[in-house]
Amino acid sequence: MLGTMLYGPRDVRCEEVPEPKIVHPTDVVIRLSASCICGSDLWPFRGLNGVTLPMAMGHEYCGVVEEVGSAVTTVRPGQFVVGSFCISDNTCPHCRRGFQSSCVQREFMTGAQAPRARVPLADGTLIATEAPPPDDLIPSLLAVSDVLGTGWYAADAARVEPGSTVAVVGDGAVGLMGVLAAKQMGAERIIAMSRHKARQNLALEFGATDIVTERGDQGVDRVKALTDGVGADSVLECVGTKESMMQALECARPGAMVGYVGVPHGVELDGQWLFFLQRGLLGGPAPVRRFLPRLTDLVLQRKINPGKVFDLTLPLADVAEGYRAMDERRAIKVMLRV
Amino acid sequence: MLGTMLYGPRDVRCEEVPEPKIVHPTDVVIRLSASCICGSDLWPFRGLNGVTLPMAMGHEYCGVVEEVGSAVTTVRPGQFVVGSFCISDNTCPHCRRGFQSSCVQREFMTGAQAPRARVPLADGTLIATEAPPPDDLIPSLLAVSDVLGTGWYAADAARVEPGSTVAVVGDGAVGLMGVLAAKQMGAERIIAMSRHKARQNLALEFGATDIVTERGDQGVDRVKALTDGVGADSVLECVGTKESMMQALECARPGAMVGYVGVPHGVELDGQWLFFLQRGLLGGPAPVRRFLPRLTDLVLQRKINPGKVFDLTLPLADVAEGYRAMDERRAIKVMLRV
Numbered sequence: 001m002l003g004t005m006l007y008g009p010r011d012v013r014c015e016e017v018p019e020p021k022i023v024h025p026t027d028v029v030i031r032l033s034a035s036c037i038c039g040s041d042l043w044p045f046r047g048l049n050g051v052t053l054p055m056a057m058g059h060e061y062c063g064v065v066e067e068v069g070s071a072v073t074t075v076r077p078g079q080f081v082v083g084s085f086c087i088s089d090n091t092c093p094h095c096r097r098g099f100q101s102s103c104v105q106r107e108f109m110t111g112a113q114a115p116r117a118r119v120p121l122a123d124g125t126l127i128a129t130e131a132p133p134p135d136d137l138i139p140s141l142l143a144v145s146d147v148l149g150t151g152w153y154a155a156d157a158a159r160v161e162p163g164s165t166v167a168v169v170g171d172g173a174v175g176l177m178g179v180l181a182a183k184q185m186g187a188e189r190i191i192a193m194s195r196h197k198a199r200q201n202l203a204l205e206f207g208a209t210d211i212v213t214e215r216g217d218q219g220v221d222r223v224k225a226l227t228d229g230v231g232a233d234s235v236l237e238c239v240g241t242k243e244s245m246m247q248a249l250e251c252a253r254p255g256a257m258v259g260y261v262g263v264p265h266g267v268e269l270d271g272q273w274l275f276f277l278q279r280g281l282l283g284g285p286a287p288v289r290r291f292l293p294r295l296t297d298l299v300l301q302r303k304i305n306p307g308k309v310f311d312l313t314l315p316l317a318d319v320a321e322g323y324r325a326m327d328e329r330r331a332i333k334v335m336l337r338v
Numbered sequence: 339m340l341g342t343m344l345y346g347p348r349d350v351r352c353e354e355v356p357e358p359k360i361v362h363p364t365d366v367v368i369r370l371s372a373s374c375i376c377g378s379d380l381w382p383f384r385g386l387n388g389v390t391l392p393m394a395m396g397h398e399y400c401g402v403v404e405e406v407g408s409a410v411t412t413v414r415p416g417q418f419v420v421g422s423f424c425i426s427d428n429t430c431p432h433c434r435r436g437f438q439s440s441c442v443q444r445e446f447m448t449g450a451q452a453p454r455a456r457v458p459l460a461d462g463t464l465i466a467t468e469a470p471p472p473d474d475l476i477p478s479l480l481a482v483s484d485v486l487g488t489g490w491y492a493a494d495a496a497r498v499e500p501g502s503t504v505a506v507v508g509d510g511a512v513g514l515m516g517v518l519a520a521k522q523m524g525a526e527r528i529i530a531m532s533r534h535k536a537r538q539n540l541a542l543e544f545g546a547t548d549i550v551t552e553r554g555d556q557g558v559d560r561v562k563a564l565t566d567g568v569g570a571d572s573v574l575e576c577v578g579t580k581e582s583m584m585q586a587l588e589c590a591r592p593g594a595m596v597g598y599v600g601v602p603h604g605v606e607l608d609g610q611w612l613f614f615l616q617r618g619l620l621g622g623p624a625p626v627r628r629f630l631p632r633l634t635d636l637v638l639q640r641k642i643n644p645g646k647v648f649d650l651t652l653p654l655a656d657v658a659e660g661y662r663a664m665d666e667r668r669a670i671k672v673m674l675r676v
Contacts (some may be wrong), residue, residue, distance in 0.1 A: 040526070056656060059522075070579075080559050093566065093568040093591070094568070094591065094592045094593070095566070097591065097592075097593055098593065099591075099592040099593035099616060101592075101616065102592030102593065102616045104567075131651075157618070228431065229431070229442075230431040230432070244611075245609060253431070253432065253435065253437075254432050254435075254437040254439075254440030254622070255432070255435055255436065255437035255440070255616075255620075255625075257620070260613070263610065263613060264608075264609030264610045264612075264613050265609075265610065266609075267608075267609025267610065268605070268606055268607070268608060268609065269604075269607040269609060269612075270602075270606060271578075271580075271583060271602030271603075271604075271605025271606065271607060272601065272602045272603065272605065274602075274607075274619070275598070275601060275602050275622050275623075276622060276623070277622070278437060278439065278620075278621070278622030278623070279611070279620075280595075280618065280619060280620035282595070282616075282617075282618035282619075283612070283613050283616070283644045284592070284613050284614060284615070284616030285613075285614070285616070287593075294404070301634050
């Protein structure tokens, strides 16, 4: 079959790869309904990560189970499933506390920018829908597996509460999903920091009440001005650079939590500075498995439409163009027809 | 009157100082019932802080109001008051959200290692008891103003919950108060990290269920072993060194909060490391004012006895010996008769 391999900086190729197979009895093989490119795929694409190359790309997925390993008990061939980009057993102590992304058996999904994929630890990673979903919901169900789940976790870690004021740093797909999550959690005011018209519009559609186009100190000043000098009650950091982290921390009011889901690159925090700033921090890979049932329900009931975040759809054969479009910010998020 | 001045590293003196006076209409002057030396006083005593010298020492206090400024409305001469080491107006947005230690008018109390002291912003900083307390409760009421309030905040920031497992890093007075706080908040298991017999005993008396004498990686391994490999649900960091912070973060389970109240010295956190470790952080100067009513009540009702943390009492004239005793860990915390 065709699959997506990264060979080096900016060298991503759609090429013939081996068909996935059951390796462990806890695996399943699924046929993907669609796949997509993640903002985090851009880090190795840009050459910023020390990864082993070539690397099978793709960790967001939903689709129909084709084959199950002998130990799999909760899903069966023919069922439509959504899963987390973090593979987990969902039974270990960390999973039971809702941090499946720190599962003792944690793996990260790979090879999902392809028509078929192996999902390890299927019982702990996937949930099946009662019936096959209508085609028009596929983009939103695909979004659940990482980008929505990650934005949701940012809002959860930032402890968004009903009636609160939330600032979202980053207008990429995750930041936009953070806006959607904050809205669902009852935030009264959602300040999206964005300087791109199309992303601003999507943020407004997802529930943003204010747009701040300034960055850095000016962005912080603007958020302060919008909150009577106080700062936001919760801040979602959805980028991962030093600048975005500083902006997020300084936009928050004292005592507020910053939920950070952009993988930090070049971020160093001075302990004493953070102490006197008195902001809280919680981040990490999103425990999407915790949120899967609720988010899947919200999509199936058509209460949310996270699939709108895909503004470009390409055939798998054009995956390289998809990476370029996201890298150059010509597209927010690219869906792949597999 | 006599007061305590720091002139340079290890040069602290009890000497004649001017009597405190009302400077602003929101000030009061109190006669202290007792004073004490704080672990944080040891940082400048050891020459580790860039402070302006000479420096009037002492920020923990309780006592009787002698004089009130013309704008003070909530306390009057003759009343017994307890206050926070953080001066706050208790009306600004940060105060109203319970973070009085980030009050827009924040000051830090000074000059309280003396018989009398000026307390600024008295209405926002002090609470008065209904009646003068019995003498034997003075040490515990004094403890409320910083050391207990700070240990309590560590537990609050670490989100200690009923039935949870808590680890406390640091067996100084604040760490011991953290043990007491965790016990009051319903923690089922409280692991105190201490290698000093007297401090271990006090920790056990305050509610610790386990003592870990190992430090660093071995200490982390021991906490993991005591928690079936999981880590603690909440960790209180009560030291402020790089080693203690690393130990605290690694003792926590994924998703857990570390409440840190030791002023960090030489602590740098790598963003990506913290991200994948997936531990939360909240710290800073304790908003003691938030906890004052409850903690004062607990003392007056004799439900807690934080005053036990004072294991050496000296006359004010011997304050320099008090600093030395704490610096050399011959005393946990020194009370001063003023």
